Amino acid sequence: xxxxxxxxxxxxxxxxxxxxxxxxxxxxxxxxxxxxxxxxxxxxxxxxxxxxxxxxxxxxxxxxxxxxxxxxxxxxxxxxxxxxxxxxxxxxxxxxxxxxxxxxxxxxxxxxx
Amino acid sequence: xxxxxxxxxxxxxxxxxxxxxxxxxxxxxxxxxxxxxxxxxxxxxxxxxxxxxxxxxxxxxxxxxxxxxxxxxxxxxxxxxxxxxxxxxxxxxxxxxxxxxxxxxxxxxx
Numbered sequence: 001x002x003x004x005x006x007x008x009x010x011x012x013x014x015x016x017x018x019x020x021x022x023x024x025x026x027x028x029x030x031x032x033x034x035x036x037x038x039x040x041x042x043x044x045x046x047x048x049x050x051x052x053x054x055x056x057x058x059x060x061x062x063x064x065x066x067x068x069x070x071x072x073x074x075x076x077x078x079x080x081x082x083x084x085x086x087x088x089x090x091x092x093x094x095x096x097x098x099x100x101x102x103x104x105x106x107x108x109x110x111x112x113x
Numbered sequence: 114x115x116x117x118x119x120x121x122x123x124x125x126x127x128x129x130x131x132x133x134x135x136x137x138x139x140x141x142x143x144x145x146x147x148x149x150x151x152x153x154x155x156x157x158x159x160x161x162x163x164x165x166x167x168x169x170x171x172x173x174x175x176x177x178x179x180x181x182x183x184x185x186x187x188x189x190x191x192x193x194x195x196x197x198x199x200x201x202x203x204x205x206x207x208x209x210x211x212x213x214x215x216x217x218x219x220x221x222x223x
Contacts, residue, residue: 004156035213042200042213043157090156099145099164102211104156 002026006091006105013081013112021076021108023091029103031096032074036060036087037107043090049074050096081112117201122218125195131188133217135201138182144204146177148186150197151216157200160186191221 007022025032033048035058045058049068063085065077074093078085091105118136125131137146147162161168161175163184168175174187188195200216 040215042215044213045211088154092156099162101147101159101162102149102157104158106156107154109154 004091004093004103004105006089006108008108009106010109011111013078013110015082015112017081018077018079019081021078021089021091021110023074023076023105024072025074025091025093025103026072027093027095027103028071029093029095030071032068032091032093033058033102034064034066034074034076035090035092036085037090038087046076046089078110083112086110086112116212117203117214119199119201119214119217121215122220124220124222125188125191127193127221127223128190131186131191131195131219131221133186133188133199133201133219134183135186136183137201137203140181140203146175146181146184147202147204147211148173148175149200149202149213150195151200152194152197157213160199191219193221193223195219196221 004025030051034046035043037043044060046064047066049055052068052071055066089108092102094102145162145164148160149157151157161173163175177184198216198218200213202211204211
């Protein structure tokens with residue numbers, strides 16, 4: 001009954017460091033996505049994937065890379081962290097057939113100093 | 114895709130019905146209305162969605178006006194645990210066009 005699992009839950013980086021936020025789902029969902037949420041604001045789409053090997057940019061993709069080598073995993077890479085990337089990051093997934101609900105992970109709180 | 118307008122905050126007494134409005138005047142014919150909520154800083158949780166007919170599930174009811182330009186989410190007997198930010202979203206087939214906005218902060222009071 002895992003659903004969407006995100007790791008780590010908390011992370012502190014220094015400016016310029018790189019890291020990967022992990023997202024895994026065990027529901028055989030084709031669609032996966034990454035959002036960021038800044039304080040007091042709604043979620044903004046970073047990148048999404050409609051299946052293994054297929055990714056595309058969302059609303060705020062700059063500074064982030066993604067890949068989708070398996071159906072289960074959709075990691076988000078920060079190549080050179082900046083203070084502006086301090087945020088809470090959420091991964092979400094669905095079957096991708098439309099007219100259905102998104103399942104969200106519990107989030108990763110990232111601070112870049 | 115259509116954007117939505119929601120009041121920034123609402124109060125509701127525990128045990129009473131909470132009626133959360135949403136305007137989506139630019140919704141197109143194939144777009145659904147979705148409601149999610151976010152408790153504290155947890156991941157958003159799906160509540161309900163609909164196209165044009167009213168919908169009800171174990172969590173809530175969704176009332177969509179005949180012209181589909183607005184909708185209301187109804188929590189029939191609000192509890193303290195329903196205190197959250199509620200997001201009204203309109204979207205079609207592609208989740209990549211979901212726009213979450215700032216939502217409505219519902220405060221359920223004893």
